[in-house]
Amino acid sequence: MSETKFKDIARQIEQRIDTGVYQPNAKLPPHRELAAELETTPATISKAYKLLAEINRVESFVGRGTFVVGESQLNQAIQPADNDTEFNFSILQPYVSQNLASLRTAYQKASMTFTPELLAYTDHSGHLPHRKAGAIWAQRYGLKSASTNNVLLTNGAQHALSLLIETLTQPGDVIAVEALTYPGILAIASLAGRQVIGVDMDDDGLIPSALEDVLNSHKPKLVIAIPSHQNPTGITMPMQRRQAIAIIIENSSAYLVEDDIYGFLNEDTLPAICHWLPEKGIHISGLSKAISPAMRCGFVVAPDHLLPVLNAHIRANIWLASPLNFIVAEQLINSGEAFSMAEAQRDIAKQRQAIASKILGAMISESDGYHVWVTLPAHWQQERFVMEAKQRDLIVTSGSYFSAGDSSPNCVRLSLMSIKNNDALTQGLQALKALLESHEVSLAPF
Ligand SMILES: Cc1ncc(COP(=O)(O)O)c(C=O)c1O
Structure with a gap:
């Protein structure tokens, strides 16, 4: 390869970016394909992409390819x-x-219940009545037994996901996810330097044998699944599949994070996978999808032995999730209006x-x-x-x-x-x- 060939190629690619042929955030062609088009070698394309990455024109993601730098992937997706x-x-x-009038009233009513205690710093796992409301919500939509002591309050499900990824895995660790999954999970893994591996799915969601293979071959520390109205495929895992997945995880060294933010959309309540994983399953739910994402109310239900590390992380990061929104959440849940x-x-x-x-x-x-x-x-x-x-x-x-x-x-x-x-x-x-x-x-x- 000539010393300057890859620079020429990089210049050509940059020109395509500048003229909009390759749009912000677009995926660039695979090395081999572009090499054939520009009559060069895949190694030259690779060097050109590397050069463009150094000057922040493109960004490469292991396993996903190279993208034109623009807005973040997550911003672009959503x-x-x-x-x-x-x-x-x-x-x-x-x-x-639909919820505007109810929320206006609920926030007004809630403000009348403010006490100095509620406006002060409090225990980082949140006020007990707010956690109790979280347990009621999670139980109503499939988590059969949720004790108030095991509920942690987060600023939405996204915060819950980053809390769990950062506490249950280390940089470089592997996380198994559904082959198609919520981009917010991929964004956290990418920021935190965790590798993701996709597990094949069929019409009932994660395929048990594929999960078993990934657990054996890649030894992920964490499996993250979205069991109801999965984002993006819309699949809801039937009960038998949930149980099969639980059995496989129980026999592995991985934890399960079950992001059941859409569980309330099931006409007939389905048992959470965590139901069969009392020691290894961590359940996420919240009000963003049922009531309003602006409330940032997320509920995590975790086994006893994980509570100290999760609480320590919440405290170090945010001290505690804003209690003012959880006052409203508690009132809406206890009155049944939620x-x-x-x-x-x-x-x-x-x-x-x-x-x-x-x-x-x-x-x-x-x-x-x-x-x-x-x-x-x-x-x-x-x-x-x-x-x-x-x-x-x-x-x-x-x-x-x-x-x-x-x-x-x-x-x-x-x-x-x-x-x-x-x-x-x-x-x-x-x-x-x-x-x-x-x-x-x-x-x-x-
Ligand atoms: C599967 C899944 N989990 C989490 C979230 C984020 O929820 P929240 O707004 O509560 O952070 C979303 C939002 O689209 C989602 O689809």
Whole structure:
């Protein structure tokens, strides 16, 4: 290889970035493919990518490939709506307008109960009545026995995930996740220097034999699973599968983190996997998806022996999760209103799923949660589809953001709940359908 060849190639790639041929956050072609196109060797491409990484134009992720530096992967995957003209199908949240009046009243009522004690520093695991409310919530949606003593309060499920990843694993350790998973988990692992390994899934979720293979071959310290209305596939693990997964983890040296943030969407309550793993299962739930993500109320239920290390981490990081929001959470849970709000969201999700199913038909997987997983027709490549949709103010999330490995199915995820009403939802889905069926593209090829 000539000394300057890779610099020439890097310059060519940079030019493509500058001219928008490779968009911010887009995945760059695999070494071999680009080498063939630019008539060079994969080793030269590798050196060029390395050079571009040094000057912060691209970022490489082990097992996932090289991406143009732009916004963070997580920001790109999940974009808050920034204007009214956009159909934001990227953000998985409840239909918040539904809860506005109840939350206004609840926060007003809660403020009348403030006491000096509640406004002061308190025990880092939080006030006992707030933890008791967390136990009631987790039990209502599948964790059969949750003792108040084992409940920890967090600032949402995302904080719970980072707490558990950072306390139960060390830098360099392996974490097993579903082959397609919530990008927030991948972002924490990447920031914290943990490796992720994807476990194959079928229509019932994690495949037991695939999990067993990964546990034997990679010795992960942690398995993270999303058992209900999985993000992004929408799969809910049936009871037998949950039990099979529990048995395998029980016989390994790994802990299970069960992120059941969507458990309240199950029409019939399913037992949590943690139910069969009293010493090795840590359960996450919270109010972000049922009531409002702005409350940042997460509940972790962990076995006794992990409580000291988890409490120490919470205290070192945030001292404690804001008690003011948990006052509201406690009142809503104890009065039963939280459960009615969750049920109303479930009904809205069902209505919206029916609209999506009518418009997109067989292109989407059957689901009754907040989102659908769309298999793109063969003439569409996922990143290209996302860009073309964006040109039409339709914000959707590419399947590649959810992949724990090198490849991902040619899919996109659509959240149905952040669109302002059913008419707008219908309009947005019809525009997406037209795009799915169209062979015309407006951007330059890359
Ligand atoms: C599976 C999963 N876990 C955790 C979260 C984050 O939840 P929270 O807003 O409570 O931090 C999300 C948000 O989309 C999610 O889909």
